[in-house]
Amino acid sequence: MQRAAKGGLARRLLAGRVPALMAALVVICLAGVLLTLGRGGGVTIERSDGGEAAAGQESDASEGGEAAETEAPVLVVHVDGCVASPGVYELAGPHLRVNDAVEAAGGLLPEADTSQMNLAAGLADGQKVLVPARAEEGAAAAAAGGGAASQTGVGSLVNINLATADQLQALSGVGEATARAIVEDREAHGPFSSVEDLMRVSGIGQKKFDKLKGQICV
Structure with missing residues (x-):
């Protein structure tokens, strides 16, 4: 009977401990869930780092743009x-x-x-x-420089580096198209170093130049 009484007591004690063991298991499970959530927080940090990396990429792109502008x-x-x-x-x-x-x-x-x-x-x-200077200013400067605009049989010499297209058309044999070609040539290639350089203009060959050389100067 004593053994039976001891066995019954053991079962009662074991039955009393079961809820406590279950409660402990619940606590352990909750701890695991919290730990998992904590690790999930780590994912958020990684995203933040990724955001910083994206910002760095934007910075690199900005620096690349500045480099392109510098270049x-x-x-x-x-x-x-x-x-x-x-x-x-x-x-x-x-x-x-x-x-x-x-x-x-x-x-x-x-x-x-x-x-x-x-x-x-x-x-x-x-x-x-x-x-170029205005025609009257160019003529005055040429006169002050030693008479480059001296009188000839056809009037004052025309400075082919300073004359406008309208003034160039006053030259014999120079029409609107040729005058425009002279102006465009000196704008594209710089002033004429000599009157002979006028032959570099399209449409002005040796014969036309021979007619013009007594009327022009540089």
Whole structure:
């Protein structure tokens, strides 16, 4: 009977411990869930890092854009004629125009004549931009320089580096198309070094030049 009583007591004690064991298991399970959620928080941190990496990529892209801007081609141009500071200038930037070169040289002088210039034309490396003076100013400067505009049988010599298209048409044998070609040639290739250089203009051969050489100067 004592053994039976002890067995019954053991079963009662075991029965009393079962809820406690189940409660312990529940606590362990909850701890596991919380640990899993904590690791899920780690995923959030990784996303944050990914966001920082994305920001870094944007920074790299921005730096790449700045590098591209820094690497814009540099043009070396010669600005001469009626500008404040004639000289050779280095210009950098996209879509550079003749006006940019003029502004780099200090801008136009009051006597400048841009009627036959295209200030919106694009610039090329090595180009010379020549800003001519008005006809009366050019004649006065030539006279002061030693009579380059001296009188001839057909009137004053015409400076082919300074004359406008209308003034060039006053030359015998020079029509509108030829006058325009002369102006476009000196804008594209720079001033004429000598009167013979006029033959580099399309449409002006030896015969036409022979008719013109007594009327022109540089």
